[in-house]
Amino acid sequence: MEKIRTRFPPSPTGYLHIGGARTALFNWLFARQQGGTFVLRIEDTDQARSTEEATQAIIEGLEWLGLDWDEGPFFQSRRTDIYRQFIQDLLDQGKAYFCDCSPELLEKKRESARAQGRKPKYDGTCREKGLGPGPQAVVRLKNPETGTTGFQDLIRGPISFPNEELDDLVLARSDGSPTYHLAVVVDDITMDITHVIRGDDHINNTPRQIQIYQALGRRLPFFAHVPMILGADKTRLSKRHGATSVLAYREMGYLPQALINYLVRLGWAHGDEEIFSKEELIQKFSLSQVGKSAGVFNQEKLLWLNSHYIKESADRDLASLLVPFLREKGFIDPGLDYLARCAGTLKMRSKTLKEMAEAADFYLMEELTFPPEAVKKIFALPESGRILETVSGALAEISEWGENPLEKAFKAVIEQTGIPMKQLAPPLRLALTGKTSSPGLFEVMVALGRERTLKRLQKALDFVKAG
RNA sequence: GGUCCCAUCGUCUAGUGGCCUAGGACGUCGGCCUCUCACGCCGAAAACACGGGUUCGAACCCCGUUGGGACCA
Numbered sequence: 360m361e362k363i364r365t366r367f368p369p370s371p372t373g374y375l376h377i378g379g380a381r382t383a384l385f386n387w388l389f390a391r392q393q394g395g396t397f398v399l400r401i402e403d404t405d406q407a408r409s410t411e412e413a414t415q416a417i418i419e420g421l422e423w424l425g426l427d428w429d430e431g432p433f434f435q436s437r438r439t440d441i442y443r444q445f446i447q448d449l450l451d452q453g454k455a456y457f458c459d460c461s462p463e464l465l466e467k468k469r470e471s472a473r474a475q476g477r478k479p480k481y482d483g484t485c486r487e488k489g490l491g492p493g494p495q496a497v498v499r500l501k502n503p504e505t506g507t508t509g510f511q512d513l514i515r516g517p518i519s520f521p522n523e524e525l526d527d528l529v530l531a532r533s534d535g536s537p538t539y540h541l542a543v544v545v546d547d548i549t550m551d552i553t554h555v556i557r558g559d560d561h562i563n564n565t566p567r568q569i570q571i572y573q574a575l576g577r578r579l580p581f582f583a584h585v586p587m588i589l590g591a592d593k594t595r596l597s598k599r600h601g602a603t604s605v606l607a608y609r610e611m612g613y614l615p616q617a618l619i620n621y622l623v624r625l626g627w628a629h630g631d632e633e634i635f636s637k638e639e640l641i642q643k644f645s646l647s648q649v650g651k652s653a654g655v656f657n658q659e660k661l662l663w664l665n666s667h668y669i670k671e672s673a674d675r676d677l678a679s680l681l682v683p684f685l686r687e688k689g690f691i692d693p694g695l696d697y698l699a700r701c702a703g704t705l706k707m708r709s710k711t712l713k714e715m716a717e718a719a720d721f722y723l724m725e726e727l728t729f730p731p732e733a734v735k736k737i738f739a740l741p742e743s744g745r746i747l748e749t750v751s752g753a754l755a756e757i758s759e760w761g762e763n764p765l766e767k768a769f770k771a772v773i774e775q776t777g778i779p780m781k782q783l784a785p786p787l788r789l790a791l792t793g794k795t796s797s798p799g800l801f802e803v804m805v806a807l808g809r810e811r812t813l814k815r816l817q818k819a820l821d822f823v824k825a826g
Numbered sequence: 827g828g829u830c831c832c833a834u835c836g837u838c839u840a841g842u843g844g845c846c847u848a849g850g851a852c853g854u855c856g857g858c859c860u861c862u863c864a865c866g867c868c869g870a871a872a873a874c875a876c877g878g879g880u881u882c883g884a885a886c887c888c889c890g891u892u893g894g895g896a897c898c899a
Contacts, residue, residue, distance in 0.1 A: 469899070480828095480899080515831075524829050524898085563830055563897035586832080586895095593894070621838095624851090628839050631850040650839080653895065657837050660852040670865080708864040718863095769861095784861030796863035 363395030364553045367421075367428070368543070370402045371413035374604040375420030377656060378558065378588045378596060381622040385585055386556045387426045388623070388644040398550055399431035404542055406436065420605040424615050425637065433550070435542055442537035445545045445575065446498055446530055454574040455530055457496040458485035480526035498531040500574055508566040513554075513583035513646045520566040528567055540564065544571040552580050556646070559584040559653075583646050586626050586653045596656050612684060612712030614672070617665035625654045634667065666710040677702035677715070684716035690723045697722075700806040704798035722806065727793035727815065729822065737795070738823050742778065743786040747820045749776060750787060751813060760809045762801045769801075790819030 365386040369379055390397040399421070403409035418432065449455035460481075468482060481499070490496060502525055509519025530541040537545070547555060562584050572579050590600030602608060608618055620635055627649045629635070635643070669677065678698035685692065692698070701722040702715065709715035721727060729738065737743060753768045773780060784800055791803055791812065804812045 518830070520829070526898095558896095559831065560896050566830095584831085589895085591837085595895085625838065628850095631840060633838095633851050652832050654839090655837055657852070660838065663852055666865095707866090780861050782861090788862065794862090798863080800861060 363393040364551050365390045365556055366398040366400055366552050368400040368402045369417050371410060372408040373413055375417040376603045380605045382557055382585060383426050384622055388640055391641045392644055396429045399428035400433045400546060403434055403436045423609055424619060442542055442545050449574055455498050455500050457490040457492060458499045459490055459493055459496045460484055495533055497529045497533050499527040500530050502527050502570055508569050510582055513581055514649050515651055525566060540567050544568050547580060548577050554581045556583040559586055585649055589653050589655045613665050614668045617668045621661040621664050626650045662710050669706050669709055674699040674703040677706060680712055681716055684712050688716060693723060704802040704806050721792040729793055733789055733795050737785045737789050744823045746783055746786050747790060747816055751816045762805055765801045765804055791815050
């Protein structure tokens with residue numbers, strides 16, 4: 360069997376967005392699953408809007424998601440000679456012709472066609488004129504006027520269009536530059552693309568492109584059109600629905616596994632399964648299981664997946680991921696060992712890395728500050744001083760610092776003093792974290808270590824005594 | 827306007843003629859667990875757009891309507 364080749368062809372006019380990432384993902388998964396090749400192509404023919412930064416941002420986004428390509432990036436802007444050659448071939452074979460109808464004339468014809476209730480399409484004026492190249496002349500494809508053009512969509516089944524609907528589309532502008540359709544088809548031909556997996560906004564472009572393949576006498580690739588992604592109001596996903604840039608999700612503290620898992624499940628399912636590793640996806644993904652209807656992007660579910668993957672992550676991995684977020688908050692890296700311990704206590708209660716970094720602040724602050732309200736409610740209680748003192752004493756005597764010994768020590772304190780854990784905990788929590796809610800006390804103490812724990816208890820005791 | 831595509835809980839979806847008194851997940855609500863906050867666990871509310879066919883039988887097949895979307899202009 361022929362080797363499968365897929366491609367992802369973004370225009371570098373902005374960042375890699377959610378929708379693009381998903382089509383890239385589907386192409387990548389399909390190629391990986393079939394042992395095929397995934398090609399990255401940058402469609403930068405629109406020189407005015409394309410930028411180097413956007414290209415970089417797209418590449419960075421793909422890399423972050425782990426969607427590695429086997430060939431490319433190829434740049435359309437460097438392939439104009441190839442396009443010209445294909446256009447010339449079509450002209451030589453009489454499959455295309457020059458047309459010098461002025462834009463004004465065309466516009467007038469469209470107007471009157473519309474006024475008469477006819478379709479406003481090119482009427483073929485220059486078709487048989489045998490015109491040569493000229494300063495005003497565009498190149499048009501000579502399309503079949505009757506019959507239908509159709510294809511078998513791998514996701515949607517058969518789709519066909521009446522040829523009368525399609526006029527002689529422009530292949531080259533008057534300056535000789537190729538149009539979008541021509542460039543895409545020539546690229547896909549010359550790059551030996553076997554499967555074109557793209558957004559369903561291209562369904563209507565497909566017959567036009569098929570006609571170019573046919574004029575060129577080339578074999579068609581398989582087409583698979585994946586449904587679009589919508590915002591909560593069911594309109595096309597855009598900035599106004601919130602973050603749409605893949606890299607923005609990185610900055611918000613999302614894990615790439617979570618985004619991948621979310622994106623693949625939007626429009627695709629494998630029974631009742633929700634959680635998929637990349638390896639599982641490569642094994643289980645199938646185009647025929649991709650749904651046909653557009654899907655609404657749901658941040659809540661993404662967030663849930665993210666918290667899931669955070670819980671699954673190793674403490675040490677989280678620690679290194681956390682560093683940039685902590686740096687942004689002005690903390691210096693306290694070392695991976697300590698950070699990993701902290702992360703371990705936080706990962707069950709954080710939905711994003713950013714949230715985790717925020718929750719980790721008390722671990723990293725040299726001096727805790729106690730919120731006045733909490734002081735009033737907790738430290739001001741008559742038994743608080745005694746609790747801090749007693750527990751400090753008991754902890755100082757622990758031989759091995761760990762959750763079990765700590766628990767044992769607390770049991771002893773509770774027995775001796777008759778104060779239940781419920782009352783013991785608040786002043787200690789406030790003393791150790793400066794907060795009224797935090798990870799479990801034993802966990803916190805283990806993460807802090809003996810020295811920090813005792814120091815913080817002492818400081819809190821001083822604070823309480825100072826009143 | 828023309829052409830094309832789509833239609834199961836609020837959202838993502840399972841479902842490919844009988845297994846469906848329609849399953850799972852997110853979210854929501856209630857409970858349990860508990861040193862706080864979470865995690866976790868248990869439970870609840872919540873959907874086959876509508877109308878015709880086909881069939882012994884339809885969420886599933888066909889037609890139409892409605893609604894949404896895309897492309898072209």
